[in-house]
Amino acid sequence: MKRRGNRAYGGVLAYGGVLIAVTLLASAACSSPYESAPSKAAAGHRTIRPVEGCGAKSWTDPKDLSPSRTPARCLPGAPPPQPLPEPRKLTIATGTLSAEYVAPLQVALDKGEFEKEGLDVELKVLPTPDALPLLAKGDIDALWAAPEAAVMNGIKGGFDIKWVAGNFSPDPKSKSGLWVRLSEGESANRVTMAGRKLGTMIGKGSVIAYPMEKALEKHGGGLAEIQYQQLGSADVLTALQNGGVDSAWLLDPVWRKVDGKPGYTFLGGQPPGEPLGGLLYGRTLLQDDVDAGVALLRAHIRTVNTYFASDYKQDASFVTYLAELLKAEEPILKSSPPLRMDWEIRAGTTTRLQSAYAAQGVAEGSPLPESRTVNRALYAEAVGHAP
Structure with missing residues (x-):
C-alpha cells in the first residue's frame, strides 16, 4: 500500500513551507547542522552530531517512568531530511492499517516524508507471528508491532531482531x-x-x-x-x-x-508514559544498511513532530483527514482523546513484559537482558543525541 501527496489540513498548514524553514534556521544558530556524510557503519560505531531543530527536549532519560513525563520533541519539520545517496525500497509489516496507533506511518507515507529520505516504503499487513521469520531473513525490513512473547522467543532462538523505537502511550483520559x-x-x-x-x-x-x-x-x-x-x-x-x-x-x-x-x-x-510497541528491526537495518534504518526513523520522528506533537484532535480538518486515511468513523475518532505519540523506549519495559509472559506460561528459557532486546542508538542518532 503506497500513498504520496502534499495535502495540508487546517492547522497543519502552519507547519509547512516558510514557517518550518524559519524555525529551523533559527535553531541552527544554536546548534551545528547535521553534516556528516552517510556511513555504512554499524549502530554503536557511528559519529553523532547535533541536528537542526532537535535540542535538549528531543531526548528524555529512559529511566524516567513518570506517568506525566512529557514525550521527547523536536521542532515541527525536524529532524530535517538527509536523503540517501541511492534510493532504497523498504517494506514495513503491520498487523493493521486502520488503528490510530498506525497513523504516523500512514501520514508519513501520504505526506511524502519517507520519500524525502530517499525511501520507497510499502506498508504490508501481516500478523506478527508470520512477519517475524520474514524480518529475521530480511524479506521484510521492519515490523510495526511490539516486543511480544513471540519476538522474545525468536531472539532466544537466534533471530537478530531488536525494538528500535516506541509508538505511543495513552492519554490519561483514555479507556483503551x-x-x-x-x-x-x-x-x-x-x-x-x-x-x-x-x-x-x-x-x-x-x-x-x-x-x-x-x-x-x-x-x-x-x-x-x-x-x-x-x-x-x-x-x-x-x-x-x-x-x-x-x-x-x-x-x-x-x-x-x-x-x-x-x-x-x-x-x-496501558501504563501512562510507557510505550509498549513501535518499530522492530532485523539484521538488514540493524547491521547491513544502518543509514536506511536511521533514515526511516528520521522520517517517522519528523512526522510525529510535525503532525502529532500535541493534541492533534483540536484540528477538525486534520481529524477528517485521519479518518479518511485510516478508514475510520470520524465521530468515533474525534470522541476519544489523542494518543501521546512517543518514539522513545523506557528502561526495563522488556523485562516487565517478559515477567508477564512467564506468568502466562509462554516464555521460553531465561529472561533476556535489555541489551539483547532494545536498541536506542538509531533514534538517538536521528535526533542528534550523543550518549
Whole structure:
C-alpha cells in the first residue's frame, strides 16, 4: 500500500513551507547542522552530531517512568531530511492499517516524508507471528508491532531482531484497554475474571499481558486463568458485543463504542508514559544498511513532530483527514482523546513484559537482558543525541 501527496489540513498548514524553514534556521544558530556524510557503519560505531531543530527536549532519560513525563520533541519539520545517496525500497509489516496507533506511518507515507529520505516504503499487513521469520531473513525490513512473547522467543532462538523505537502511550483520559461484559449480578467494582474468554489481536503472549496482570490483581483472576481468543482487528469489538467473547482489549478509539453502555465496564489499560510497541528491526537495518534504518526513523520522528506533537484532535480538518486515511468513523475518532505519540523506549519495559509472559506460561528459557532486546542508538542518532 503506497500513498504520496502534499495535502495540508487546517492547522497543519502552519507547519509547512516558510514557517518550518524559519524555525529551523533559527535553531541552527544554536546548534551545528547535521553534516556528516552517510556511513555504512554499524549502530554503536557511528559519529553523532547535533541536528537542526532537535535540542535538549528531543531526548528524555529512559529511566524516567513518570506517568506525566512529557514525550521527547523536536521542532515541527525536524529532524530535517538527509536523503540517501541511492534510493532504497523498504517494506514495513503491520498487523493493521486502520488503528490510530498506525497513523504516523500512514501520514508519513501520504505526506511524502519517507520519500524525502530517499525511501520507497510499502506498508504490508501481516500478523506478527508470520512477519517475524520474514524480518529475521530480511524479506521484510521492519515490523510495526511490539516486543511480544513471540519476538522474545525468536531472539532466544537466534533471530537478530531488536525494538528500535516506541509508538505511543495513552492519554490519561483514555479507556483503551481491558473491557468486560458484566455477568448477571456482577458490578463494575468487582468482576470475576478467572475463566473469562478474552478477545485480542495477538492472543496469548501479547504485550497487553503486562497491563492486564495489574488489572487482574484486583478482579480475582491471573493471566494463566484467562482463555485467549485471537481475532482480527475488526472482529474484536464485534465478538465482545455479540457474546463471542466476554472480555476484550479495545484500542483507541474503538472503546468509545461501549463506553457508558449498560453491561460493560473498563478494568484498566496501558501504563501512562510507557510505550509498549513501535518499530522492530532485523539484521538488514540493524547491521547491513544502518543509514536506511536511521533514515526511516528520521522520517517517522519528523512526522510525529510535525503532525502529532500535541493534541492533534483540536484540528477538525486534520481529524477528517485521519479518518479518511485510516478508514475510520470520524465521530468515533474525534470522541476519544489523542494518543501521546512517543518514539522513545523506557528502561526495563522488556523485562516487565517478559515477567508477564512467564506468568502466562509462554516464555521460553531465561529472561533476556535489555541489551539483547532494545536498541536506542538509531533514534538517538536521528535526533542528534550523543550518549
